[in-house]
Amino acid sequence: MTTVDTVRSTGFARDHAELREIRAREPERIAALFAARSRRGFVPPDGRLMLVAADHPARGALAVRGRPDAMASRLELLDRLAEALSRPGVDGVLGTADVLEDLLLLGALEDKVVVSSLNRGGLAGSAFELDDRMTGYDVRGTVDAGFEAAKMLTRIDVDDPATVATLETCGRAVTELNRAGVVALLEPFLTHRVDGRAVNDLSPEAVIRSVHIAQGLGASSAYTWLKLPVIKEMDRVMAATTLPTLLLGGDPATEPEETYESWRAALDQPGVRGLVVGRSLLYPPDDDVAAAVDTAVSLVRPKPAHS
DSSP: OOHHHHHHHHOOOOSHHHHHHHHHHOTHHHHHHHHHOOOOOSSOTTSOEEEEEEOSGGGTOOOBTTBTTTTOOHHHHHHHHHHHHHSTTOOEEEEOHHHHHHHHHTTTTTTOEEEEEOOOOSOTTOTTTTOOOOOSOOHHHHHHTTOSEEEEEEEEOTTOTHHHHHHHHHHHHHHHHHHHTOEEEEEEEEEEEETTEEEEOOSHHHHHHHHHHHHTOSSOOTTEEEEEEOOSOHHHHHTTOOSOEEEEOOSOOSOHHHHHHHHHHHHTSTTEEEEEEOHHHHSOTTOOHHHHHHHHHHHHSOOOOOO
């Protein structure tokens, strides 16, 4: 019996207690489960993507809608992620190794698109926040795990010398991912410090400039995608690129209905292929994860009107 056959016969962790036991006694099972994982292509047949983001905790960003410790419980986060990934129309997940490996052991990554998160060095609120080194997955880890894509946050502060190191490392990763035939998902922002805090400039002009800088990174853009915020004048933003684009959700400051409406309008723009949303779906105001995810799916894949 091969290693893959052994893993398939033994199955996944049945609960949190078994998950902890496997991590302590059988860490080698993680590599075996990745080798056995049922995979799919990055782009579904309908050309639309609905991904759940779960890479915020690794940057120390645990707050949601004013609750500073909303994402503090890993077990609760895993339950919410498993619920989200089980909903029809959800294609996959974006995360760091700790989260993705937990989901793998729980069997939640089967037949899902998996996107690794590369750079987590710039911790939220730190003096070195824009020195965003590749402290998460690397390209080799992404390829070895059989993931479909890798995501990089690419914050650009023209007043911070650390920015050039971020651009260099992102550019190198884009090149390596393109050579491996793996999607490089870039999330660019023009950023500056306000009272010591890193703040992203969400004006159309700033987002457009960040798009042009990001899409020029690397020795090839054949497998490069963009992950962009939903802002005003998305038509101008999408006119700045021919690269496939996913929209990010962020930590919303508006009511869900207003947020959904802004996503709906942005999803109609040429080149926009879907959503990558985390906190607003995993921790909705009414705590109904399934309903929030189903609403997002309906925006990405609206049902055709009956004639």
